[in-house]
Amino acid sequence: MDSFLQPAGKKSGINKPMLVAFGFGVIIVLVVIGFILMRPTTKQIQEQVIENSIREGSPEFAVYTKKISIQTDSDRTTESRTGLGTYVMSLRGIIRNMTGKTLIGLEIKAAVVDSFGKPIKEKEVLVIPKQTEKLEDGQTFPVQVMIEGFDKDDDRAQIRWKVTAIKLEN
Numbered sequence: 023m024d025s026f027l028q029p030a031g032k033k034s035g036i037n038k039p040m041l042v043a044f045g046f047g048v049i050i051v052l053v054v055i056g057f058i059l060m061r062p063t064t065k066q067i068q069e070q071v072i073e074n075s076i077r078e079g080s081p082e083f084a085v086y087t088k089k090i091s092i093q094t095d096s097d098r099t100t101e102s103r104t105g106l107g108t109y110v111m112s113l114r115g116i117i118r119n120m121t122g123k124t125l126i127g128l129e130i131k132a133a134v135v136d137s138f139g140k141p142i143k144e145k146e147v148l149v150i151p152k153q154t155e156k157l158e159d160g161q162t163f164p165v166q167v168m169i170e171g172f173d174k175d176d177d178r179a180q181i182r183w184k185v186t187a188i189k190l191e192n
Contacts, residue, residue: 068148072127075189083188089121092130092183095164099181101172109172113181117149117163125150125157127189132167136177145169146186156191 062070076083098114113132119125133144149165150157157163172178 068129068152071151072129072148072187072189075127075129075187077187086121086188086190087185089119090125090128090185090188091118091120092116092165092185093118094181094183101178104170107174108170109174109176110168110170111172111178113167113169115165115167115181115183117157117165119157119159119161119163121188121190122159124159124191125188126155126191127151127187128157128185129187130165130167131184131186132169133182133184134169134172134176134178135180135182137179139180141182142176142178143169143171150189 076086092115095114095116099112101109101111103109111134113134115132117128117130127148128150129146129148131144131146133141135141145167147167149163153165154163
């Protein structure tokens with residue numbers, strides 16, 4: 023009877039194969055996390071793409087900016103209410119390249135302004151090469167920019183487009 027109440031003589035030890043498998047799993051997860059953290063952010067990639075571009079203030083910028091037009095496509099521009107009670111606007115436009123050169127980088131700023139011309143919300147986006155690889159001379163390209171966070175009472179009177187950086191093919 024005493025032997026019935028006594029634990030069995032064999033003690034359970036550490037399961038070594040399970041411990042080794044757990045160690046390998048931890049190492050694999052850490053390596054994957056390391057690779058993810060080493061990847062450049064979207065902002066860094068965009069800066070690399072548009073680096074050495076023509077920006078506002080240079081004499082070339084004024085010349086080329088006059089030859090790039092962005093026209094709002096009012097029929098396809100929409101606004102929608104989100105689940106949080108704010109509004110998101112989908113701004114659509116058409117970019118026309120009349121520079122005489124191929125654009126391989128184009129950064130634009132889209133803004134929604136009130137009746138007095140004051141910006142309510144604006145967003146800067148890299149259009150080329152993000153939405154299309156390049157834009158040849160004489161070609162047009164439809165562009166879409168989503169801007170979130172509008173209130174119900176915002177005076178969304180107009181949409182304005184502005185070219186902020188240009189990169190030309192050599």
